[in-house]
Amino acid sequence: MSRTALVTGATSGFGLEIARRLVAAGHRVIAAGRRTDRLEALRDELGAEAICPLTLDVTDAGAVAGLPGALAEGWREVDILVNNAGLALGTTAAQDSDLAQWEQMVATNVLGLMRLTHAILPGMVARGRGDIVNLGSVAANYPYPGGNVYGATKAFVQQFTLGLKTDLAGTGVRVSDVQPGLVGGTEFSHVRFGGDDAKAGAPYADTTPMTAADVAEAVLWIIGLPAHVNVNRIELMPVVQGAGPFVVKRGG
Template identity: 65%
Template sequence: MSLTVFVTGATAGFGKAIAERLVGDGHRVIAAGRRAERLEALQAALGDRLLPFVLDVTDTSAVAALPSSLPEGWREVDVLVNNAGLALGLDPAQKADLRQWDQMVATNITGLMHMTRALLPAMVERNRGHVVNLGSIAGSYPYPGGHVYGGTKAFVKQFSLNLKADLVGTMVRVTDVEPGLCGGTEFSTVRFSGDDAKAAAVYQGTEPLTAADIAETVSWVVNLPGHVNINRVEMMPTCQASGPLAIKRQG
């Protein structure tokens, strides 16, 4: 069955890989993001099963206008992949930039909420749909400098579970995909304000997850039979694990 899938943050990283994979699966993908030229290049590569759609998920007016602003034939969205998100900075909380905190909350929480609220009612009305949220293991395991980013991903996890509670008895599914260390994307470059060397050091000596691994997981949960709901997928590379509690000893 061919589905119409809306993927946010599709200009790079997870979103681009997810769009490519789902088109390869035979679905139609609305690839949304802020960088029009990248979306157009993606359409040129993938063909007319991909619709480029310029959208900033922090633009509440534009998000509220969905899906009526989509072209005819693309308005019945079967799957929403809330992928748009970012981490900014790694300073301790007492030194962090409040503007970065606000931007993470606006994108990772408010943008995801508004996108879901815009497209969910029609899914419920049709009694068919799937909301796939991109969370993170940072929502479960704290680390120094993770403060607001981890907090936003903890929200994504709980929001996903509560959505499922609201939707029980319908055929609308909700999944939170929670990756750990993942390389080959812009994630760390964005976090460190374009410092490529600092970003590369995060993955030095590791074999991290890749965007293709995340796309594979999204493909799996989306293509399962309609009565199967995967609540959460927590995934890490074999080089990563949760650590012991930190203890600061005196003397």
């Protein structure tokens, strides 16, 4: 059965691939993001009946709050919300970090996800059905040097998802947290390192990381399960990756 999905961060990476996979599976997608030209290109690629471009910055509280009434006619009943928009900035130790970067990660990864959910969830509950898929990270569970606030924002995603699951029991609305590990071929690392290609490529050197298509496949699997099954959390890593060892500083 065709459903209507709202995917944030749909201009690149996970969001773009998830939008494509949803359409390939027969669904319609409200593709949300800040870069209008890319959204329009996606509509041209997949067709106006399948893609409804929505220029949206998830950190704009007013725009998000008014979203249900601002959606195009015929696209207002959102069956699937994919909270994908998010970012990491820097890998600096906490004591040397840029506070503005911390605040930007919280504004996007925490407040943006929270506000989108608040705007869309009541309609799902009223209709007695729906799926919310939050894009988290293995960083929620495995801290690493320099991942301080980024990991904390993804820990919020995990706990918020579990809290939603508790509140939504019996409503017919499902909620899941997808937690990828090392994924190559997206803009994630370039954003994190301010466009420095050498630094951005270093984490993936001589590895076979996952791809955005792998993450999209997990999302499609979750929403395709029978209606009585809820995936609370799914953690994905490439075979080359494992949880890091404890950090032990020698000599003092």
